[in-house]
Amino acid sequence: MPQPEKSIIFDKVEVVIDGQAVLRPLSLRLTERRIGLIGANGSGKSSFIRLINGLLPPSAGHISVDGLALPRDKAAVRRKVGFVFQNPDMQIIQPTVAEDIAFGLHNLRRPKAEIAARVGAIMAEYGLTPFADSPARILSGGQKQLLALCGVLIMQPEIIVLDEPTTQLDLRHKNRMANLLRTLPQRLIIVTHDMALLAGFDRVLVMDKGQIIYDGTPPQSIVFYEELIKARP
Amino acid sequence: MLCRPPAFFFNLAPSIKLAALFALSFILFFIDNIVILAGLAAAPIIIYRLAGFSVGSLGRCLFPAAILALLLFLFQFFATDFAAAGRAALRLFALLGFAAAVTATTANSALLAALERALRVLAPFGLKPRQTALALALTLRFMPLTRQIWHDIRAAQQARGGAQSLARLGLLISLWLSRLVTMQEDIAQAIEARGFDDEEREDS
Amino acid sequence: MTIRDIAAIALFAAFITALGFVPPVFVPFFPAVPLSLHSMGPILAGACLGAKRGFYAVALFWILLLAGLAFAGGSTGPAAFMGPMGGYIGGFGLAALITGLAYYYWPHPIIAQEFLFMAVGGIIALYAAGIAWLIFLTKISLTQALWLNAIFLPGDSAKIILCIFIRRRLYRSAPHAFRV
Numbered sequence: 001m002p003q004p005e006k007s008i009i010f011d012k013v014e015v016v017i018d019g020q021a022v023l024r025p026l027s028l029r030l031t032e033r034r035i036g037l038i039g040a041n042g043s044g045k046s047s048f049i050r051l052i053n054g055l056l057p058p059s060a061g062h063i064s065v066d067g068l069a070l071p072r073d074k075a076a077v078r079r080k081v082g083f084v085f086q087n088p089d090m091q092i093i094q095p096t097v098a099e100d101i102a103f104g105l106h107n108l109r110r111p112k113a114e115i116a117a118r119v120g121a122i123m124a125e126y127g128l129t130p131f132a133d134s135p136a137r138i139l140s141g142g143q144k145q146l147l148a149l150c151g152v153l154i155m156q157p158e159i160i161v162l163d164e165p166t167t168q169l170d171l172r173h174k175n176r177m178a179n180l181l182r183t184l185p186q187r188l189i190i191v192t193h194d195m196a197l198l199a200g201f202d203r204v205l206v207m208d209k210g211q212i213i214y215d216g217t218p219p220q221s222i223v224f225y226e227e228l229i230k231a232r233p
Numbered sequence: 234m235l236c237r238p239p240a241f242f243f244n245l246a247p248s249i250k251l252a253a254l255f256a257l258s259f260i261l262f263f264i265d266n267i268v269i270l271a272g273l274a275a276a277p278i279i280i281y282r283l284a285g286f287s288v289g290s291l292g293r294c295l296f297p298a299a300i301l302a303l304l305l306f307l308f309q310f311f312a313t314d315f316a317a318a319g320r321a322a323l324r325l326f327a328l329l330g331f332a333a334a335v336t337a338t339t340a341n342s343a344l345l346a347a348l349e350r351a352l353r354v355l356a357p358f359g360l361k362p363r364q365t366a367l368a369l370a371l372t373l374r375f376m377p378l379t380r381q382i383w384h385d386i387r388a389a390q391q392a393r394g395g396a397q398s399l400a401r402l403g404l405l406i407s408l409w410l411s412r413l414v415t416m417q418e419d420i421a422q423a424i425e426a427r428g429f430d431d432e433e434r435e436d437s
Numbered sequence: 438m439t440i441r442d443i444a445a446i447a448l449f450a451a452f453i454t455a456l457g458f459v460p461p462v463f464v465p466f467f468p469a470v471p472l473s474l475h476s477m478g479p480i481l482a483g484a485c486l487g488a489k490r491g492f493y494a495v496a497l498f499w500i501l502l503l504a505g506l507a508f509a510g511g512s513t514g515p516a517a518f519m520g521p522m523g524g525y526i527g528g529f530g531l532a533a534l535i536t537g538l539a540y541y542y543w544p545h546p547i548i549a550q551e552f553l554f555m556a557v558g559g560i561i562a563l564y565a566a567g568i569a570w571l572i573f574l575t576k577i578s579l580t581q582a583l584w585l586n587a588i589f590l591p592g593d594s595a596k597i598i599l600c601i602f603i604r605r606r607l608y609r610s611a612p613h614a615f616r617v
Contacts (some may be wrong), residue, residue: 090420090423093420135377372454379452380449417445
């Protein structure tokens with residue numbers, strides 16, 4: 001059967017760390033535009049999504065992203081897949097806001113004039129221009145997460161993976177981030193505990209103990225997950 | 234009267250200032266004439282005034298060294314003679330005064346950029362400019378957070394009360410370092426995810 | 438040098454820099470002399486990261502110090518290196534190198550050995566560098582310089598014991614962070 005061009009394929013992938021099975025063998029194809037991933041802490045969600053851009057190498061099996069194989073095409077995959085981490089502070093890695101947004105473009109060896117123009121444009125779009133030369137520490141949690149997202153968006157990825165992007169935000173910034181994510185044209189894969197974020201998603205996977213135990217629409221998966229948690233002591 | 238515009242000292246390239254400072258520090262140790270040394274010790278005061286700073290600000294910069302210099306001067310004075318003690322003290326003040334003048338008339342970022350450029354000469358010896366630049370940027374970025382973590386840990390300990398002791402201090406510092414090493418993996422992943430060259434090689 | 442190495446080096450450099458802002462403490466058994474915690478930075482950098490990476494962490498600190506973005510001995514900028522404390526600041530590099538090398542060649546030391554490693558790196562080498570520059574700068578005699586340093590010995594010995602304790606605790610909680 002011909003495979004769609006735009007798909008992330010896991011073929012008998014497993015992850016074993018220090019003798020512990022973090023992810024049991026799984027085979028999966030992700031083609032949808034909005035995919036959510038929910039599960040209890042320690043269920044393997046963070047490890048699973050780190051497989052997608054090669055941050056975590058699998059112990060067995062193969063992964064491909066839109067035809068690019070990992071780890072062989074890691075650099076190309078990282079140009080295609082942006083990653084937003086849970087803790088905004090740990091992913092802002094340059095002294096000022098503008099420098100941090102520009103970091104990815106410097107890694108791509110883009111010309112300085114182009115970098116300056118693109119950074120200026122994205123800061124203007126997301127209201128970060130007043131903070132261009134400021135250190136990240138003066139930003140609020142929500143602004144830091146926005147900055148982290150800008151640093152990813154400027155790379156023009158086709159897929160964005162987000163690991164609990166709203167967990168550390170207050171309600172106002174949670175809502176802002178949720179609204180922003182809804183408008184993004186990229187394919188999104190989001191790990192979250194915030195069920196409201198999954199409204200309108202195409203597919204939601206439920207993970208538990210290193211396995212995908214349910215795969216359905218958001219309402220189905222959320223109900224399944226809530227029942228699972230209720231049944232636990 | 235000012236005979237040069239204040240901007241002169243600020244506009245001089247950091248690399249020139251650092252090179253001049255280095256050359257001067259070298260020359261100073263060959264000068265024994267106490268009058269010349271006195272003139273050189275007074276020169277930073279003139280530079281400060283020409284650059285638009287107060288003499289008091291120079292004094293504040295030199296205060297920590299001045300205390301120690303006084304102690305050493307007294308050592309010399311009782312051990313040898315007034316002239317030797319005087320020369321030692323004047324050399325110290327000249328050196329530190331010029332150094333303070335460089336710091337006062339140069340933006341930190343300009344100095345840092347000049348130092349980073351200077352480090353590129355070590356590229357043939359294996360010191361990669363991109364990695365050095367990243368390491369410097371990371372240090373600058375995480376220094377305030379590192380200090381904040383220390384304040385938070387100390388505040389938490391003070392809130393719990395109890396006597397101060399060296400053992401407590403050791404515990405605090407180990408907690409501090411623990412927090413920092415936990416950050417390493419997250420930061421490394423964030424850098425990797427944004428496509429920084431990851432050269433996994435055996436150390437030479 | 439991997440990305441993880443760079444992150445580790447930068448964080449230790451931030452640690453050394455931050456220690457320069459921590460005010461000296463007073464040891465209960467020797468209250469006359471304040472104890473600066475700064476030299477614990479390079480000792481721990483060498484002990485945890487190894488000689489090369491530990492030295493790089495110190496070098497990053499030196500660069501920030503030279504640029505006026507860090508403090509050492511109450512000074513900043515070139516004045517910090519050229520002043521009386523300059524030798525000790527230079528000695529930070531030796532402290533990291535020697536401590537790192539010692540742990541590399543004897544990876545599972547007993548406490549007495551660890552004390553020796555850190556004493557050679559963090560006291561003997563550090564003092565030697567400090568004294569050498571002090572003598573050159575001020576022309577005091579070696580005897581005078583040694584006496585001047587002697588008053589810091591009890592405090593620095595206590596610091597080393599703390600460093601051993603800190604390193605062991607860290608090794609238990611985060612062995613993956615060590616790169617000796």
